[in-house]
Amino acid sequence: MKHLELDLGARSYPIFIAPGILGDGALWLKYIRGQQVCIVSNDTIAPLYLASLKQQLADKSVCEVILPDGESHKTLAVLENIFDTLLQANHNRSTTLIALGGGVVGDMCGFAAACYQRGVQFIQIPTTLLAMVDSSVGGKTGVNHPLGKNMIGAFHQPNCVLADLNLLNTLPDREFSAGMAEVIKYGLICDADFFVWLEQNMSALMGRDTELLSEAVYRCCVNKANVVADDEREGGRRAILNLGHTFGHAIETAEGYGNWLHGEAVAAGTALALALSVKMGWLPPEVEKRGLALLVQADLPIAPPPNMNVDQFLQLMGRDKKVLDGQLRLILLTGLGEAVVSSEASVEIISQVLLAAGVGA
């Protein structure tokens, strides 16, 4: 079993990575401090794993909330279901919520935990590759707004994260690829050695070799934990984790939440960020080529949707959380494994890159 600690002082917590740990209650039951537990899952995952999770919780008083699956349901209105269930079951401040699902379930469950009675504890059990390597770690929680992704939320850290690699066995290929976009991200922004390792192992990873996947999830979590420990509330460096995300959020919002998976939009956004980094003269073109090749090998899109136009992109990007006092801040690369947060790219140069990528004028 692999194990690491996210170091945030009093809010520190462990991340456990191994096949089968969902069934190993002895390992993680101690992170549930009260008697009440509320499992939040969705209608795809619950039929697969809810029963075995509940088996481990036989000694607790358990209620459950099964949300509709998909990014389009990540809204304040759907969030209310969690509060309804918690109150109907008389759950108090000592309750623990458990997120059993992908990024959407984790973000919503975490946000509900942040807000219920002004904050209760929660545990992340990610069931997708994307959630294991990215969204379940670091305490970002929230819901979407029709005008922008993740616009309503909180920083709220879990008690622990359990990445059970066996849960990936039921993950559809498209979702698996989407998770790989975030895996590749870590190589690009802060871990050149890992990027090289990914180039060497991508075909085995796409074949879902458990040993290699375990290593990949661990490396991603170590990288994320380091960045988050330095800058929990994204005052500065944590923003590099958003490589491709400002472009990507614009795609998700424009195309309708869930039509492009988050990881797919991040992949296309990463391709744009690579192109922009080259256009700025900051990144050697061959690093861009290697990045694109790895995304393609992971069956990910590297071009934005052709039905979008430049103005739409710029308007949606202008609403992103990385905007500060009118300045659009983007994550760009200055080398393999080296990212910067920059507002130096002008609207003109961003437009040129979008046009070159096939976006309408």
Place this chain on the structure above:
Amino acid sequence: MKHLELDLGARSYPIFIAPGILGDGALWLKYIRGQQVCIVSNDTIAPLYLASLKQQLADKSVCEVILPDGESHKTLAVLENIFDTLLQANHNRSTTLIALGGGVVGDMCGFAAACYQRGVQFIQIPTTLLAMVDSSVGGKTGVNHPLGKNMIGAFHQPNCVLADLNLLNTLPDREFSAGMAEVIKYGLICDADFFVWLEQNMSALMGRDTELLSEAVYRCCVNKANVVADDEREGGRRAILNLGHTFGHAIETAEGYGNWLHGEAVAAGTALALALSVKMGWLPPEVEKRGLALLVQADLPIAPPPNMNVDQFLQLMGRDKKVLDGQLRLILLTGLGEAVVSSEASVEIISQVLLAAGVGA
């Protein structure tokens, strides 16, 4: 002008108390760090004070959200209006929200600030006595749920609190009295000298003597600031600020939000807490009498609504945030100015006190 500081380390902030400070931008504009400002108010207060507030903000980029007035609108659904406006106006993470209103506006604006883009800054400009002495100070924010009051929220501290006593000139008598319930609370729970001062000055206070009101607001804020500085997130002692509130929340929820004002429900709840404290043998009956006399002098109810019954009370109280692992914890008095958090009162003894107060069997 009176001025105190709530000491919370990096989250410390000043509270300014004086007639006319709303017009003294030189004093408080420095607490707005960015260019964007969003004023949140309601349809009663906005016609009275929005224009003069905006005059002070002439150099800022200002948008506004006018909510419907009243506790019944303190919901997640109404909260969405704030997010809609912020996103439509492209407000980013450096925006500052300003709550211009009573407790409902302050709680909702503060919660919106806690959640918008995972947290932006905000300022409290309370316009009711209750908000000046209690809800605007200490960072509790949130909305109600049909099944329980303030069940969804966050701890989020403002940048500063501006208590402009001139704003009380337009406050209806019933709301003024409601605020006095929280004023009396501070005397009962932690400041016997202040309680005696209130006994001596209540009739002049009810006549809205500005000098005396200023002193009362200051004393309340000093007491609240001390309690909150010791226990920001209510792990322990902060709970004493909820004297009468567990009973009171049950009344508010049962009667429909807004039919009993929060302060009225707290007054009736305080009367029940006093009676229970006496029944436990912890409080001399003459302190109960002095407490009731002061509530009556402030034109406040001291009996619960007769249409409620004991079971309804107990069920609603069982859902309160002060419940921990099934134990109902109540704030009781052991003397004038001395409160404890206790789960020693049995359901039987609470029922007896409710029945004696006229609640149905």
